[in-house]
Each structure stands twice: as C-alpha cells, then as structure tokens.
Amino acid sequence: MTNHSNGRKQEEAIPSLVQSQRQIDQYGLDVDAQAVLVAARLMEAGAKLGHAAEIHFARFGLSTGRYRLLADLEDNGGEVLPSQLAEHLGVTRATVTGLIDILERDGLVSRRASAKDGRQKSVILTELGASKLREMAPEHFARLEAMVGLLNTEERSVFLDLLGRVTQGISALTDE
C-alpha cells in the first residue's frame, strides 16, 4: 500500500490497468478494471486534445470556440443567429455572446439587427473573417490529418464506431 519510491518516473501519468485494478480492489468492488481504464484514458485524451487544440488555434489568433464559430458561419452561408450558433456549437448563448464580442472586435464577424424580429441580431462573416479561414485551412486540415495518421482507413471507421458508442454512454455520468 504505502509504496513510495516504486520506480515510477513518467513525464505524463498515463493511467494503467494495474492502477485501476488497485483502486477497485481497495474497496472490494465488483467492477471491470478495463472499463474504468477506458474511462480514465478517454478523459486524459480529451483534456490533452483540448489543450493542444487551443495551442493550435492560437497560432492563427483564434481559440477553439472562435474557430468553430467562424467555421459554422461559413458552413451556413455567412449569416447565422447567435442562438443557432449556440446550438450548433453545443455551448450556451452567453458563451456565444463572448465569442462574438472578440471576433467582432477583430473584424472577423459583424452584428446586424434583424428587421423581422427586434430581439434578433444576426451574425455575419466579414470578408476578413472569410479570408482568415481560407488562409489557415491548408495547415489546419493537414495537422488534423496528421493527428490521426497512425490509423488506417479501416481503423478510423472502427474508432468512429466505438467512440460514438462511448459518447452515448457519457450520459451515465450525469443521469439521475
């Protein structure tokens, strides 16, 4: 139990099966250590990827959220309502307001009041915003491709399938 000084010396602590099993054994629970390991590794990977993405987008003066907002705008004809953006990006409307504030300040999008509904203010991709996306596309997509370069086409399909099912399972953490 009290194992100080056990030859462990890793830069980044990747959760191991032994470690998961030990945690479970400690309380005599009937749980599959491998299942716990999958959960731990996915959390680790998600955090790591999130951080790496911020560094990646920072090269272009953007954050992950602001890039995704621009991409969604481009994907929808260059004009979208904030509430729709929130839904597409899976974030709250309050967050979208903040993203737009900075993108507008930088001239990549602009706001325009709606004629139909006085409450709405649609967001518009400016020419500067469009060219920003154009400029970063080659490097951006090349890096994304490189990221999954260790998987062949067949493996990518399998990964998408498995990831999709695990993603469904995430609700098990929040249910009840």
Place this chain on the structure above:
Amino acid sequence: MTNHSNGRKQEEAIPSLVQSQRQIDQYGLDVDAQAVLVAARLMEAGAKLGHAAEIHFARFGLSTGRYRLLADLEDNGGEVLPSQLAEHLGVTRATVTGLIDILERDGLVSRRASAKDGRQKSVILTELGASKLREMAPEHFARLEAMVGLLNTEERSVFLDLLGRVTQGISALTDE
C-alpha cells in the same frame, strides 16, 4: 420553431462526414475527410466528457481535478509532494496549489512542512479525505463502468489501442 427549414434538428451538433468533406472541398485541399471527422468527433467527445465529469464529481462536492488529486494521494500512501502531484496529474504546480487550498479548507487534506528540505510542504490525506473516497467509490466506479457498457471486452481492447495511437498523434497539433 427555431428550425430554419433545412431539416437539421439536432440537440447537439455532431460533426458529420458530409460537413467535413464540404469544408475540405471549399478550398480544394488534398485531405482525407474521414481523418478530419475523427479529429472533430474526438474533440467533441472530449469536451462533452469533461463537462459530464464535472457534474459527476460535483455530486460529491468535488471537481475532477480535486478528485484526481485525492485518488493520487491514496494511491501513493497518503503523502505526496505538490510537485509530484502536479506531475502525476499532468497540471502545473500553480494549479495544484489551488486544488490543495480548497481540499485543505474542506478538511480532506492537510499540509505539513518537510524536515529535510525547507522548501517542501508535503500534502497529506486526512481521515476525512480517505472516508470521502471510500463513500463515493461504489457509485463512482459503477457510473464509469456504465459509461463504457455499450462496448464488450474485445471492443474495449481495440478502443484502448486506437485511442492510444490517436493520443500519440495529438502532438501533430502542437509541433514546430
């Protein structure tokens, strides 16, 4: 009501292959859309899992980081240096200081100055901290297991392998 007539009506926007392909086509790039899709889906999953984990741990009055710190303490005999915790958790020492502050305030850990090195202050798991881990273990691990319940043992192995290789590839986003 808010449906702008293009048949799309999803609560959460899951990136699709068509969508990835369209983005790539727009600039005539030679990139595999499936590869981009894997990257997009993994980012989505990581963000979603991170958020769900916070909700999960909040039930026990903890955050993801503070739980991981407690678990690491327990895993290492109940006494670890802040700098070691930072390394194990993959966060900075500044972050660890903040995590300890709150855990100490709540009585789950305590700080003790080192006799050997005047700069060090080791972190100790209190009895209250240990019992907190004991109490939450059954539900915590059960939920983790449920999360990956849609995968059988064989599939979990495959997933771990593929995820590991994609995780290696994450450096492609930050290199150079």
Place this chain on the structure above:
DNA sequence: CTTATGTAGTTAGGTTCCTAATTATTTTTT
C-alpha cells in the same frame, strides 16, 4: 387592449486551468 408569459441576447459573477512573476530555501560555482 392590456396584462401575463415566453424568447433573444447580454451582463454579472463563478469555476477550472493556465503563464509569468515572487518568495524562500538549497545547491553550485568561484
């Protein structure tokens, strides 16, 4: 038509984690 209720966007304040600078102590160099 006037009041109650709902919706769009924003603001205010909180959480998590970060980087950079600061303080105290130890180790190395001269």
Place this chain on the structure above:
DNA sequence: AAAAAATAATTAGGAACCTAACTACATAAG
C-alpha cells in the same frame, strides 16, 4: 565563504466556459 543559479511552492492576473439574473421585444390570454 560569498555570490550565482536552481528549485519548491505561492501569488497575480488571464482565458474559456458555465449558471443565473436582467433587458428588450414578441406573442398569447383575459
């Protein structure tokens, strides 16, 4: 032995995203 460099923990301030409260406008109910 004194000065310089390295190390441990902390503090200060920033970025991303959240929830809840607020403002302005729109629509439904009496």
